Amino acid sequence: MNDKYIIGVDGGSQSTKIVIYDLKGNIVSEGRQSLQPTNSPEPGIVEHPDDDLWESLVKASQEAMASFPGKKEEIIGMGLCTIRFCRCLLKEDGRLASPVMSWMDERVSKPYEHTHSEVAYVTTSSGYITHRLTDQFNDTAANYQGMWPINTDTWDWSEKDRVFDSYNIPRDMLFTLQHPGTVLGHVTKEAAEATGVPADIPVVATANDKAVEALGAGMLAEDTALVSLGTYIAGMVHGHVNPKNTTHFWTNFAAIPNEYLHESNGIRRGMWTVSWFKELFGEELTEKAEELNISPEEILNKEASETVPTGSDGLMTVLDWLSPADEPFKKGMMIGFDGRHTRAHMYHSILEAIALTMKTNVDVMCKELDRELKKIVITGGGSNGDLMMQIFANVFGVPATRNVVNGSASLGSAISAAVALDVYSTYEEAIKQMVEVRDIFSPEQDKHVFYNRLNREVYQQITAHTDGILKKAYNLFHEDVY
CATH class of the missing domain: 3.30.420.40 (ATPase, nucleotide binding domain)
Known part of the structure; x- marks a missing residue:
């Protein structure tokens, strides 16, 4: 073989x-x-x-x-x-x-x-x-x-x-x-x-x-969560039961027969928002990337890493670029601008918003499941950036790992086929043979403490204050006659 x-x-x-x-x-x-x-x-x-x-x-x-x-x-x-x-x-x-x-x-x-x-x-x-x-x-x-x-x-x-x-x-x-x-x-x-x-x-x-992405990431342990950085960003933990009428998560089928995947609330148009932001700078960013022989994302990561502090100097992003059907008034926003802020701050703020939102979502899921996380695995194209990985480690306060194959749905597909075709007798064996960790990012404790305060005292409170005005704006812009 x-x-x-x-x-x-x-x-x-x-x-x-x-x-x-x-x-x-x-x-x-x-x-x-x-x-x-x-x-x-x-x-x-x-x-x-x-x-x-x-x-x-x-x-x-x-x-x-x-x-x-x-x-x-x-x-x-x-x-x-x-x-x-x-x-x-x-x-x-x-x-x-x-x-x-x-x-x-x-x-x-x-x-x-x-x-x-x-x-x-x-x-x-x-x-x-x-x-x-x-x-x-x-x-x-x-x-x-x-x-x-x-x-x-x-x-x-x-x-x-x-x-x-x-x-x-x-x-x-x-x-x-x-x-x-x-x-x-x-x-x-x-x-x-x-x-x-x-x-x-x-x-x-x-x-x-x-x-399938969770399988390809090697996620089976109950103290490990996966954050999938895709167009839709989801947080997941592996499970053996199919609970009903849950509050802070829903239960999905796993890629292993008769097993389940518990999935937190996510971010609609998650990494799409990063792509949207990158495209705002169009030719300028593309031309600079070509000159330096690197990707536009690498330029933004370098700028943000070198010039933007934790918390983006008070600039915060709310990631409602695609509103849910039952709350159509919700919109994406950036709040807290002043004269210090550059495109690097805006980019950094989007990355922080992704991590802070998913921390809140995963926390309430794990509390309902009575789980304590010891590690998170980050997958998808967004995990290629060291800045994103370190922000996730700092926000979650646990090590964040990145695998050699971080677009892991294709690897999960291959693992499923390997077990079906008797290359490996169990999914555990296939994961051991086919999934390899590439990098581990350890949390910086002082930044974790700051992000905890920011999330609890400020970030989670933003929409409670902005939803009212967004509802009024939605009604205004959806009247038949302006």
Whole structure:
């Protein structure tokens, strides 16, 4: 098995990544294709245009295979992970009947509406991509959170007719559910020709993207939390039970069969806000980065690290760049400007806001679960910056670790496939062999004490004072006649 490889698929909100791993978790080759901007033809509607989820996978796969140094026959399988909370409406042949609904689309939070006569199946993004790859109508049970008639205790469709009626989805419009770590089907000749991956290799079920990311980060210990720095930023801890009616967290399926992932409240458009800020400076920042042969993020990190103190000289950011459906008046804001503040302060303040918000969210979750954290693992592109990592360690007051593979959903996909294909007998063994810690950032105690006071005495109180005026502004700007 020394010269065997596994394809890990990570279909995210902003791009599709295809990574080919050896059996020790080392990256052998990879491909990445950015998704097109989502379409919002009217308020509340957010769609992935054309056939973007599939076409991005095709292009990313072609790129990964083009640089793959081994032989095709040495690739033994593929683990498939895609965006959660999407809804895909398919024709009888499994092709799209309409654009894929994004997780930001209000329709995915409501019962299905039968508005397309040619729709034969209602499924997730993983169900759709599984069919495109294998021609099978199978899907992982662990990507069905939200408005689906699923029993989260049994990991199968409900046995009660009234549940199907409440979601307005007949049983015959749903795919067959499989547990993570099982084979969904095999790559068809048509899919192989499109993507360049070998035909007939098994496609293995994983879970929803956050759960697969947690698996790829090696997170199993109950005293460890994962903070996933993605478009949506989430805090998670591993669990063995499925509690109901919780207050400060919700329970998601894990990428390990019959295990769960407890997930805190998160930040909508989390790292998207960092990208938004970077793009505000456009050509100037890009040109400077090209001159120095570094990325724009490295410039911002360097400026903020060298010139901005802890607390950003009083500049604070509230990360409501995408308001929740039940509080549409909420808006993102920066408060506390004075003449000292530069773009480096603004950037530093955004990073601090991410860490402070997630500290509050994770704290209340762990209190409800009666857990005490001893470590946090940070994943996603945002963890590449040492400044972000140190801020998280200082805010949380525990070591913050960064793994060698920090975009860990693709590695989690590969781990799922490795267990399914008997490369490793358990998930624990696969994690031990395939996940490697790269860096550990220890908290600076004086800064941790400061952040605790800032968070408790000031930051957590901001929206209590600003929500009232934002409600008034929302009502003003949403009147029919101005």
